[in-house]
Amino acid sequence: MSWKRLLVSIPLGFLIMIADGLCLILVNRLYLPEHPPGWMIHAFYLFDAWPLFITQRVFPKVEHGPTFLAVAAAGLIDLIVFSAIVYALLSWRALRKARG
Numbered sequence: 001m002s003w004k005r006l007l008v009s010i011p012l013g014f015l016i017m018i019a020d021g022l023c024l025i026l027v028n029r030l031y032l033p034e035h036p037p038g039w040m041i042h043a044f045y046l047f048d049a050w051p052l053f054i055t056q057r058v059f060p061k062v063e064h065g066p067t068f069l070a071v072a073a074a075g076l077i078d079l080i081v082f083s084a085i086v087y088a089l090l091s092w093r094a095l096r097k098a099r100g
Contacts, residue, residue, distance in 0.1 A: 005090045006083075013083030017075075020047050051077035 024044040027036050051074035052066060059070040 002091070002094075005087055005094070009083045009087040009090060010079070012086045013079050013081075016082045016086070017048055017078055020044060048078055049074065051075075051081075 024041070027040060027044065030036075052070060055070040055073040055077070056066050059067045059073070061067065061070075
């Protein structure tokens with residue numbers, strides 16, 4: 001395990017989450033004054049919010065929507081998953097570079 005790669009992959013994983021939100025904003029702006037198609041919004045939303053479906057069942061719901069703990073845990077899970085993917089890609093790239 002390379003600490004340098006890990007310290008690079010965590011901010012890159014966070015940037016993936018932020019970039020998805022910015023792309024969602026951009027799509028909404030491009031379709032103004034109307035609304036974009038539902039399937040498009042759903043795809044951008046689910047890219048970041050899929051862990052929320054799991055954490056809502058762990059933390060009890062309030063009357064209207066998920067609790068703060070459910071949203072925070074979902075964000076943490078998302079960050080861990082994206083950072084692990086980026087770390088795996090950086091490791092694969094370093095291994096390929098070392099071979100040839």
